[in-house]
Amino acid sequence: MSQKVNRAYNFNAGPSALPLPVLELAQQELIDFRATGMSVMELSHRSAAYEDVHNEAISNLRDLLSIPENYEVLFVQGGGSLQFSMIPMNFLQAGQKAGYIMTGAWAEKAFEESKLFGDVYEVASTKAGNYRSVPSIDELKYNATDAYVHLTSNNTIFGTQWKQFPNTGDVPLIADMSSDILSKPIDVSNFAMIYAGAQKNLGPSGVTVVIIRKDLLEKANKNIPTMLKYGIHAKNNSLYNTPPTFGIYLLGEVLKWAKGLGGIHALEKQNEAKAKLIYDAIDQSNGFYAGHAEPASRSLMNITFTLKDEAAEKRFLAEAKQAGFVGLNGHRSVGGCRASTYNAVPYETCKALSDFMVQFQKVNG
Structure with missing residues (x-):
């Protein structure tokens, strides 16, 4: 049971509130994690003790979001902002286009980054109305040959959120869910890829979750730097290099807390x-x-x-x-x-x- 402590009414947009029971558990385990005599921050990321933390977090995320087996769950770094570059680097091939649905500042940033890597265009935009809404499904005009269509599921700055997602059929749908992942049920199979910075609903800053369909991975560009290849992270269970181990530990505890709530x-x-x-x-x-x-x-x-x-x-x-x-x-x-x-x-x-x-x-x- 949580003791009475001084806690602010925290409405920060991110990094944001973490569950008090998770913080109290981390406090208890900070110096000696599960009788290892070390903090989680001191464990080798190759150790069995840390791999249990890592794999349990992946398993619980799969359970909570009902993630199908044909998807990889990755932990990467660089925040959602690095994904703005990694996505076109991996999936926007020469001769293809990618469509972006414009619903706010983060969609704009993703769109601007993607221009550095290929041919992109706006599928729809609500900028003329100062982003007071998201487009209706019938407003979306994209090409059947597009490399992918990108959307931002929740717009933190303007306070808007998609209630229903488009079905793009054979065109891969990629969603930035940084600010509403785990807040409501979603059909993961509707998306080829979902990504989310952890610091709003999943844990502390420093971890980015990527949920990606395996067949999309197979189409990825091979001629990019190693650390920017989703396939490398998938092949190595997100342990190709040293991951943000303490952040992943806290993310895992947030997921357990969420399961405990129902x-x-x-x-x-x-x-x-x-x-x-x-x-x-x-x-x-x-x-x-x-x-x-x-x-x-x-x-x-x-x-x-x-x-x-x-x-x-x-x-x-x-x-x-x-x-x-x-x-x-x-x-x-x-x-x-x-x-x-x-x-x-x-x-x-x-x-x-x-x-x-x-x-x-x-x-x-």
Whole structure:
């Protein structure tokens, strides 16, 4: 049972909250991990003790996401941002095109990186509406011969999220799920590849999860640097070089925590309840708070909103900080406010923010 400790109301967009029981276990095991006389950080990545940690994390991720056997699960480094380059390096062959669905800043970054490696184009974009929504499925126009189509499943800066994913048939669909992986059930078989930086829903920063279909691996470009080949990481069980062992250990413990809560369906139910608390405070404010995202595209992970004027926003953020809330400033590129309600953010933390918003409106409305 978790002891009473001083914990902030943490709404940071990433790195973000980790489950308190996981942090307490890591604290207990920090010096002597499973009677080895060493910290996990001191174990050789070739040791049996560490390989158990590594393989258990992969197994639990497979269980939680129901990952089919014809997919590899990899742990790589460089964050989601390195994947923006690795994907076209591996899969965008000469004479092919790749399509990118533009739904926010991270999709833009992925698109710009891909231009360095080949012929890419925009499948659809909601930029004209300041990314208040994701495109409808029937807006997506791509080519049957494309190397792949890329999308960002959840847009942290603008607070939008795909509710239904396109079926691209024989065209490989690749998704950046950095900010909503493990938050709700997904059909992994709908994607040729999923990637996610760990620091929002899976663990600490420094680990990137890649889930990749084996037949896509077989088509990868061989004439690129060794460490940028997905096939090398797959062949070596993500142990070709020294992985971020402590990060993978913590990721593995987060996955055990998620299973203990009841798995992916329990997480989804909890995330819906948490987000509803804050969206209700927005929707019932008679315009005092205004959500950025259109209701049909609202994210369960990142709730973005503004107040009636800049002075009110500054006062809101200042008083929230004094009340113990952390990370509510909107991204510098769009301003306003943002509450990131990832898996490890407790219901009670979201209830506290909802109550604070209602009370602030009563005083300042």
